[in-house]
Amino acid sequence: QKEVEQNSGPLSVPEGAIASLNCTYSDRGSQSFFWYRQYSGKSPELIMSIYSNGDKEDGRFTAQLNKASQYVSLLIRDSQPSDSATYLCAATGILTGGGNKLTFGTGTQLKVEL
Amino acid sequence: DGGITQSPKYLFRKEGQNVTLSCEQNLNHDAMYWYRQDPGQGLRLIYYSQIVNDFQKGDIAEGYSVSREKKESFPLTVTSAQKNPTAFYLCASRGVRITEAFFGQGTRLTVV
Numbered sequence: 001q002k003e004v005e006q007n008s009g010p011l012s013v014p015e016g017a018i019a020s021l022n023c024t025y026s027d028r029g030s031q032s033f034f035w036y037r038q039y040s041g042k043s044p045e046l047i048m049s050i051y052s053n054g055d056k057e058d059g060r061f062t063a064q065l066n067k068a069s070q071y072v073s074l075l076i077r078d079s080q081p082s083d084s085a086t087y088l089c090a091a092t093g094i095l096t097g098g099g100n101k102l103t104f105g106t107g108t109q110l111k112v113e114l
Numbered sequence: 115d116g117g118i119t120q121s122p123k124y125l126f127r128k129e130g131q132n133v134t135l136s137c138e139q140n141l142n143h144d145a146m147y148w149y150r151q152d153p154g155q156g157l158r159l160i161y162y163s164q165i166v167n168d169f170q171k172g173d174i175a176e177g178y179s180v181s182r183e184k185k186e187s188f189p190l191t192v193t194s195a196q197k198n199p200t201a202f203y204l205c206a207s208r209g210v211r212i213t214e215a216f217f218g219q220g221t222r223l224t225v226v
Contacts, residue, residue, distance in 0.1 A: 004156075032213040034214060042219070043218060043219050043220045044204070044217050045217075049213070049214055088157070100145075101162060102147075104156045105156055106154060106155060107156055
């Protein structure tokens with residue numbers, strides 16, 4: 001079982017619709033969760049972080065966390081063509097040598113169609 | 115501007131050659147990481163360092179080496195022992211009380 005799992009997609013939504021991206025994680029000790037956006041050939045860019053159960057909204061983005069179900073999601077409202085990218089889910093974990101690491105899912109490709 | 119700088123952006127390696135990827139940050143972050151990204155496989159951790167003069171292997175450290183002589187710098191050497199080095203390499207850093215990681219722009223390494 002992968003530590004962080006995402007559907008690879010592609011997820012296609014029409015412009016103006018809500019895009020829903022999902023992620024599950026296996027480490028119950030994970031405390032912090034992140035969504036990164038990665039355009040083709042570029043490095044990941046942090047767009048949302050969430051630490052407690054419930055919803056967190058930032059502009060058109062809403063992150064949702066359910067620790068009991070080990071589930072994280074990202075909603076993008078009023079999707080725009082510029083939102084077309086790969087979205088990476090990440091969760092913190094404990095490294096063998098101490099300290100924290102970020103474990104990433106393989107990403108979900110989102111395509112927003114005109 | 116504060117940030118993480120990776121260089122070069124593109125790098126070509128001949129068979130049997132060692133190459134070094136640079137990563138410098140001026141964010142005063144303690145922790146630094148190297149990830150490798152292959153198509154469809156997400157980011158995999160190569161090495162990490164929590165403090166100067168200390169570093170640990172990640173999930174795929176074989177064929178790689180690092181050093182952390184300065185807080186700002188965490189170079190990665192891809193040795194000839196790494197049989198399939200063609201990939202996109204990403205350096206990241208985090209502060210002690212900051213859980214988010216921030217990435218450099220990446221280095222794309224190709225074996226020729």
